[in-house]
Amino acid sequence: xxxxxxxxxxxxxxxxxxxxxxxxxxxxxxxxxxxxxxxxxxxxxxxxxxxxxxxxxxxxxxxxxxxxxxxxxxxxxxxxxxxxxxxxxxxxxxxxxxxxxxxxxxxxxxxxxxxxxxxxxxxxxxxxxxxxxxxxxxxxxxxxxxxxxxxxxxxxxxxxxxxxxxxxxxxxxxxxxxxxxxxxxxxxxxxxxxxxxxxxxxxxxxxxxxxxxxxxxxxxxxxxxxxxxxxxxxxxxxxxxxxxxxxxxxxxxxxxxxxxxxxxxxxxxxxxxxxxxxxxxxxxxxxxxxxxxxxxxxxxxxxxxxxxxxxxxxxxxxxxxxxxxxxxxxxxxxxxxxxxxxxxxxxxxxxxxxxxxxxxxxxxxxxxxxxxxxxxxxxxxxxxxxxxxxxxxxxxxxxxxxxxxxxxxxxxxxxxxxxxxxxxxxxxxxxxxxxxxxxxxxxxxxxxx
Ligand code: UDX
Numbered sequence: 014x015x016x017x018x019x020x021x022x023x024x025x026x027x028x029x030x031x032x033x034x035x036x037x038x039x040x041x042x043x044x045x046x047x048x049x050x051x052x053x054x055x056x057x058x059x060x061x062x063x064x065x066x067x068x069x070x071x072x073x074x075x076x077x078x079x080x081x082x083x084x085x086x087x088x089x090x091x092x093x094x095x096x097x098x099x100x101x102x103x104x105x106x107x108x109x110x111x112x113x114x115x116x117x118x119x120x121x122x123x124x125x126x127x128x129x130x131x132x133x134x135x136x137x138x139x140x141x142x143x144x145x146x147x148x149x150x151x152x153x154x155x156x157x158x159x160x161x162x163x164x165x166x167x168x169x170x171x172x173x174x175x176x177x178x179x180x181x182x183x184x185x186x187x188x189x190x191x192x193x194x195x196x197x198x199x200x201x202x203x204x205x206x207x208x209x210x211x212x213x214x215x216x217x218x219x220x221x222x223x224x225x226x227x228x229x230x231x232x233x234x235x236x237x238x239x240x241x242x243x244x245x246x247x248x249x250x251x252x253x254x255x256x257x258x259x260x261x262x263x264x265x266x267x268x269x270x271x272x273x274x275x276x277x278x279x280x281x282x283x284x285x286x287x288x289x290x291x292x293x294x295x296x297x298x299x300x301x302x303x304x305x306x307x308x309x310x311x312x313x314x315x316x317x318x319x320x321x322x323x324x325x326x327x328x329x330x331x332x333x334x335x336x337x338x339x340x341x342x343x344x345x346x347x348x349x350x351x352x353x354x355x356x357x358x359x360x361x362x363x364x365x366x367x368x369x370x371x372x373x374x375x376x377x378x379x380x381x382x383x384x385x386x387x388x389x390x391x392x393x394x395x396x397x398x399x400x401x402x403x404x405x406x407x408x409x410x411x412x413x414x415x416x417x418x419x420x421x422x423x424x425x426x427x428x429x430x431x432x433x434x435x436x437x438x439x440x441x442x443x444x445x446x447x448x449x450x451x452x453x454x455x456x457x458x459x460x461x462x
Contacts, residue, residue, distance in 0.1 A: 015203075016039045017091055019040065019041070020084050029136070029173075032179060033208065041090055063347055093200060094134070096117070096148070105295060110139070110147060113135075117147070125158070133166050135148055135168045170227060184214075233290060233310070238275065250454060255453075257452070257454070261275040276436065277453040283350065321359050324450050329403055338392075339360060341408040346411045354408075357381070405432065415437050420446070434451075
């Protein structure tokens with residue numbers, strides 16, 4: 014079995030490393046942030062991900078996963094090195110490659126000392142051209158070796174979804190291998206055959222630029238699909254009697270559309286969609302092509318949070334001096350991640366307009382406290398959050414919010430007004446008991462004679 018190393022232990026690097034170690038592979042994870050490396054070694058994952066802590070405990074204890082702070086050590090003791098460092102945005106939205114470049118330099122220097130031909134696999138999300146124009150030349154310069162012979166190289170993007178990262182690594186829909194040459198692609202194919210056994214998903218083999226592109230196209234497609242259903246939601250909302258959830262339920266039955274990523278809401282956030290769409294737009298413009306559809310999907314998403322603010326204004330005239338309860342802060346359920354979370358945009362608008370905000374989230378409060386500090390109040394339960402509120406906005410569809418009954422709103426709020434930003438409640442049941450406003454829900458039809 015191949016020995017593996019992962020350079021960079023963010024969500025992608027750590028979760029993938031842990032999954033390979035769980036399947037019995039010898040894995041070395043390299044994290045240059047010493048505090049973070051220590052944390053991981055002592056089985057305290059730096060972020061929440063279902064099942065991660067349990068698996069990390071197992072693979073650290075049985076020695077399958079070792080954590081180091083030296084990229085050189087990681088390369089020297091492995092056969093395949095995955096680059097899993099972050100690719101943040103520059104101010105203009107374009108991709109920032111400083112971590113990828115630095116990792117390539119360090120890996121290159123280690124390769125110089127190594128006899129065997131290491132396989133380097135780029136898992137970080139990078140725009141087309143990055144690997145051929147930056148990663149390979151940097152590796153060649155620092156190692157003194159030629160790609161395809163002195164070392165092998167593949168682009169192998171990941172499609173991990175936060176909150177489902179472990180399950181997603183064990184059961185991906187497909188695998189992409191963009192090999193420099195056949196000699197480079199072969200070991201990665203063997204590795205995934207060993208990893209997945211009988212459950213091997215389809216493997217798409219292609220060249221390097223296409224592999225890089227696939228990752229962006231996958232994210233762009235999904236984000237655009239959500240922006241489209243959000244556009245439909247806004248039209249439904251102005252159509253008496255219309256309901257976007259029924260529209261989505263119906264069109265989702267067309268196998269060409271499918272039911273996934275058709276949940277209308279307050280828009281998408283997280284570490285990938287916003288960053289990757291911006292980078293893809295910047296990349297396309299640099300090539301001299303204006304990707305108007307992708308730009309529209311992005312703009313639609315930016316505008317979508319306005320729904321919540323407008324509804325507060327419609328109901329309360331102004332948010333000024335009103336108590337607003339925010340249910341959910343994480344960018345989606347089952348994570349403590351608040352990067353690009355819609356909650357932060359909504360709260361900042363409400364604060365700007367003079368509202369008093371109380372928020373509750375099962376997991377993300379400590380992360381939000383680091384940003385918003387004492388500018389809002391933090392509740393320790395959903396019910397406490399609702400106490401004396403003039404309006405509640407459901408921002409993240411955590412399971413525990415789905416269990417709330419209309420009475421919990423009516424008995425605790427000063428004015429029982431609920432803005433359902435994720436369509437988790439039954440309009441019929443809730444409308445009877447309180448003022449219920451929801452994304453993509455038109456005003457009720459007048460009873461037919
Ligand atoms: C995404 C991609 O799914 C994953 O393949 C890629 O590797 C990284 O980016 P992630 O950001 O973890 O994963 O979350 P995802 O479940 O895709 O949701 C992204 C955003 O879209 C969330 O804010 C979510 O609330 C929103 N969303 C998703 C909707 O508003 N409606 C939907 O129907 C689906």
